[in-house]
Amino acid sequence: MSAVLSFIGRTERWITIAAFALMALSLMADVVSRRLFMTGLIGATEVAVIGMVAVSMFGIGVATDEGGHLRPRLFDALIPKSIDELVDRLASAVTGLFFALFAGLAGFMVLQSVVLGDRTEILRAPIWTLQAMIFLAFATNAVRFFIYAARPDLKPGEDLETSAAGAADGDPHDPHDPGNHNTPSEPGAAAQSAESR
Amino acid sequence: MEMWLLVGLIVLLMVLRQPVLVLLGCAALFVYSVWGDGRPEYAVYDVWFAVNQEVLLAIPLFVLAGAIMSKGTIAERIINLMREVTRPIPGGLALAAVLSCAGFAAISGSAAVTLLAVGGIMYKALIEGGYTKSFAIGALCSGGVLGIIIPPSIPLILYGYITQVSIAQLFLAGIGPAMVLVAIFAAYGFILNFKRREGGWRISGFLYALRRSIFALPIPLIILGGIYGGIFTVTEAAAVAVVVAVFVEVVLHRDLSMTDLKGVTVESSKLLGSLYPVLAFAFALNVFLTAEGVPQSLVAQLNGVIDGKVEFMLMANALLLVVGMVIDVGSATLVLAPLLQPLAEAQGIDPVHFGIVMIVNLGIGYLTPPLGLNLIVAMAAFKEGFWTVTKAVLPFIGLMFAGLMVIAFVPEIALMFIDSR
Numbered sequence: 001m002s003a004v005l006s007f008i009g010r011t012e013r014w015i016t017i018a019a020f021a022l023m024a025l026s027l028m029a030d031v032v033s034r035r036l037f038m039t040g041l042i043g044a045t046e047v048a049v050i051g052m053v054a055v056s057m058f059g060i061g062v063a064t065d066e067g068g069h070l071r072p073r074l075f076d077a078l079i080p081k082s083i084d085e086l087v088d089r090l091a092s093a094v095t096g097l098f099f100a101l102f103a104g105l106a107g108f109m110v111l112q113s114v115v116l117g118d119r120t121e122i123l124r125a126p127i128w129t130l131q132a133m134i135f136l137a138f139a140t141n142a143v144r145f146f147i148y149a150a151r152p153d154l155k156p157g158e159d160l161e162t163s164a165a166g167a168a169d170g171d172p173h174d175p176h177d178p179g180n181h182n183t184p185s186e187p188g189a190a191a192q193s194a195e196s197r
Numbered sequence: 198m199e200m201w202l203l204v205g206l207i208v209l210l211m212v213l214r215q216p217v218l219v220l221l222g223c224a225a226l227f228v229y230s231v232w233g234d235g236r237p238e239y240a241v242y243d244v245w246f247a248v249n250q251e252v253l254l255a256i257p258l259f260v261l262a263g264a265i266m267s268k269g270t271i272a273e274r275i276i277n278l279m280r281e282v283t284r285p286i287p288g289g290l291a292l293a294a295v296l297s298c299a300g301f302a303a304i305s306g307s308a309a310v311t312l313l314a315v316g317g318i319m320y321k322a323l324i325e326g327g328y329t330k331s332f333a334i335g336a337l338c339s340g341g342v343l344g345i346i347i348p349p350s351i352p353l354i355l356y357g358y359i360t361q362v363s364i365a366q367l368f369l370a371g372i373g374p375a376m377v378l379v380a381i382f383a384a385y386g387f388i389l390n391f392k393r394r395e396g397g398w399r400i401s402g403f404l405y406a407l408r409r410s411i412f413a414l415p416i417p418l419i420i421l422g423g424i425y426g427g428i429f430t431v432t433e434a435a436a437v438a439v440v441v442a443v444f445v446e447v448v449l450h451r452d453l454s455m456t457d458l459k460g461v462t463v464e465s466s467k468l469l470g471s472l473y474p475v476l477a478f479a480f481a482l483n484v485f486l487t488a489e490g491v492p493q494s495l496v497a498q499l500n501g502v503i504d505g506k507v508e509f510m511l512m513a514n515a516l517l518l519v520v521g522m523v524i525d526v527g528s529a530t531l532v533l534a535p536l537l538q539p540l541a542e543a544q545g546i547d548p549v550h551f552g553i554v555m556i557v558n559l560g561i562g563y564l565t566p567p568l569g570l571n572l573i574v575a576m577a578a579f580k581e582g583f584w585t586v587t588k589a590v591l592p593f594i595g596l597m598f599a600g601l602m603v604i605a606f607v608p609e610i611a612l613m614f615i616d617s618r
Contacts, residue, residue, distance in 0.1 A: 016466035017459060020261055023254065027436030031429050048254050048436070055257050056248045056477075059470025060218075068467045069216035070475060070525060078212065091214040098219045101226075105241040131245055 001147045002154060005065075008140050012061040019054035022047060043123045053130055057137035064144055067158035089149050096145030103138035110135050199231050217528060218471075221478035228485050243481030248473060251432065252358050256472075258435030259349045261465045262442045263305035266416075268461050269446035269453045272314035274410040275300045280322070281403040284395045290326045291336055291386030291393075294319045298340030299379050302347040303417035304438070308526075308563050309574045312341025320579050327393055334579060334589035336386060338571040339597060342560040345526060347375040348421060349435070352526045352559070355476070356552045359483060359531055360538045363549070364431050365424055370549045370611040374557055374604040381600050382593070412445045472527055479531035486535070496539045509544045510605050513537055513551075514558055521562025525570065529559050549615065550608040557604055561597050564590045 030044035063069050079087050113128035120127060148155040206227060210220050225240040233239060247253075266272070276297040283289035283296070297315045305311050316337040323333035345352045348368030357364035420438050423429045429437060446453040453461075503509045516537075520529050534555060541551040563571040566587050575586045604610055 013463050013466070016470075017462045020257070020462050020465070024258060024261070024436045024439040027254070027258075027433050028440045031433050031437060035428070045251055045254075045432075048432075049249060049251055052254055052257055053248050055466055055469055056473035059466040059468075060474055061470065062463060062466045063468075063470035066467050068471045069218060070471055070528065071214065071216045072211055072220075075208075075212045076214065087214065094210070094213050095215060095219055098215070098222060102222065102241060102244075105238045106244075108238055109241050109245065130249070134241070134245060134248075 001151055005144060005147060005154060008061065008144065009065045012058040012065075012140065015058045016055050016062060019051040019058070021051075023051035023055070026051070046120055046122045046125075050125075050130060053133055057133045060137050061140050061144065064141055065156060067156040069158075071158065085152065088152055088155070092145045092148035092152070092155060096142050096149060099138045099142035099145060103135055103142055106131065106135035106138050202231075203227050218474040218478060221475060221482065225478050225481040225485070228482065232489070233485060239485075240478075240481050243484050244474075244477040246484075247477035247480035250358070252364070253354075253476075254432040255349070255364070255435040256351055256354055257465065257469050258432075258439050259351060259354075260307070260468055261462065262435065262438035263307055263310050264461045264465045265439070265442040265446055265453065265458070266301075266304055267310050267314045268457055269442075270450055271304070271413040271416070271442075271445065272297070272301050273318055274406075274413045276315060276318050278403075278406040278410045278414075280395070281399065281406040284399065284402075285397050286387075287392070287394055288387045288390035289393075289395050290319075290323055291328060291332070291390050292383050294323060294333075294336050295340050295379055295382045295386060298337070298343050299347060299375065300417070302341075302344040302375070304349075304420070304442075305344050307351060308341045308344040308560065309570055311344035312337055312571050312574055313578055315340065316575070316578055326395065328390060330581070330585070331589040332386070332389060334575055334581065334586055335591075335593040336382065338564055338575050338586070338590050339382060339593035341571050341574075342563050342597070343375055343378060345560050345563075346371050346378065346553075346557055348372065349431075349438070350556065352530050352556045353552065354431075355527055355530045356534050356556060359480070359534050360548060360552070362538070362552055366549050366615050367552050368421070368424065368431070369614040370553045371556075373610040373613050374553050374600070377603055377610055378557075378597065378600045381596050385592070385596055412449050416441055416445070475528055476531055479528070483531075483535045491536075493539070495536060496543050499540055500543055503540075503544065506544050506546055507606075509540065509546070510554070513541065514554070514601065514605060517555060517558040518561060518565075521559040522565045522569075524562075526556070526559045526562065529562075530555065547608060547612060550611045553611045554601070554605045557597075557601050561594060561601065564594050564597070 026041070026044045026047040030041045033044075034040045110128045110131045113126070113131055118127040119125060120130070203224065206223060207220055210223060215223075222240070225243065226237045229235075229239045230237045276293065279293040279297045279300065280290065283293040286292055294315065297319060298311055301314050302311045305314065320333055320337060323336070324330060344350070348371050350368070350371055353367040353371060354364055356362065357367050416438070419441060420434050423437060424431055424434045443453075443458065447455070447458065503512065517529070517533070520533065524532075534552070537555065538548055538551060542548055563569050566572060566583075569590075572583070572586050572590065575581065576583060579586070581589075
């Protein structure tokens, strides 16, 4: 299970890095082309939007891996300590069900787009290939949370103070991954992490 | 009956420790299934439409640019210059702290990033300079809030996106209110620390600091000058900010390695991965509410009850202050802006002005217990207890509130740069 989480997490991190590069470079190239050649790059913005869809969707998994999702803690105190672990497992199972449900709906949307043959406006790329990112993102998160329900020890913590201080609470699944840089010497990154709550 | 079922479902999910994205997603599913055409799949179509929008491109790129600049030494270089500039002024170090926050805010777009980037260096300097711990914490926490008021600001982009108000105009409108708040903080620091001076001018120190910050200082000018000079759009400005940030930190300053860059990118993905699904499900709810005519009927009902601009402004600000205490700025903006903005417009309030009032107001929420984000960040960054930090920011909450009232009731402050264009 740990290996599955590690594989999913590492893949999604690399996708988001590539997507960020795609966004910044395509838009920058568009600006440079417009200034130098008086004409923008056809489809540059569309490419950047594709990158954004990838970052926003696969970023859900990156946030899950590091306990970065916003959560209201209003009722946390109501749960007795004795059933804390049970509630935690239940919480993971419910979140997993939610993601599985949305993965199903996203799968339906993808199939509809395949049938209708929808394409993007400028590059004429099949829309289903882009929508498939939503399906994959929800599906991988469903897998994550079902694994957390079965193995709560693999679930990352969501300690705000630790993250804000930039303490090393990186990916619990793959401590040797160079993409994992949540270290104490990163005030900016820590703030980004805190801001996400 | 269905309404109570929805409320019950949300409460149950909160008891079951579900994240905000699950709460909003379930609410979207519920409304489409029960009150819509019984088509829950519309919720996922809305998610697709929400994330597939060109206008949102600016957010991830400004987030990444801010993260790169925080990780490097741009903040430290700006601070050193501000310290040299304000040396001979009474309470100069306090002024340097506020100006550094303002300077860094102009490139970061985020309150907590600004607090940590500047506070990490300035807190120690203020304490060593004889300033009280309470003042240092308060000044840095409130200075950090300038990060979401001075352009580029991520909450202003969210407001513009969800209400269809021009983001470029919102950015321009943020400048005047930010100047008001900087002036208030600076005046308070000056009065409270009148007897504290760092010394006279040091021309060599100033020139050294200026030389070190020579590549950092033009960044806000490139971003904002490019937008308002018609060279590029807000979205393109965000991409330019990323490329400039990478060039300055990796190539010119050589303070950031490619490995650091990768780590910063992953951190930015994490932030966006928590923000975008919330945004997408809030968008889905907003689409449903608009299709059902909820904002319009709310406007019609409340217009009869609310008597004029002043009453509306007071009521809206009271509501936002309470909401800001318990909900983060992004979620509050996405949920409340589509409901409040039509009401404001119906009362004759400029939507750009109202957007600024809303963000300044919710910005106070960064300083208010129990969930003020800057309080929590400051606790961790300055290694202080909750009550120490909370007591330290109290006078600054008062100052920000005074500033908010001025900004709310003198719309020219926000609109002067727009009107003059």
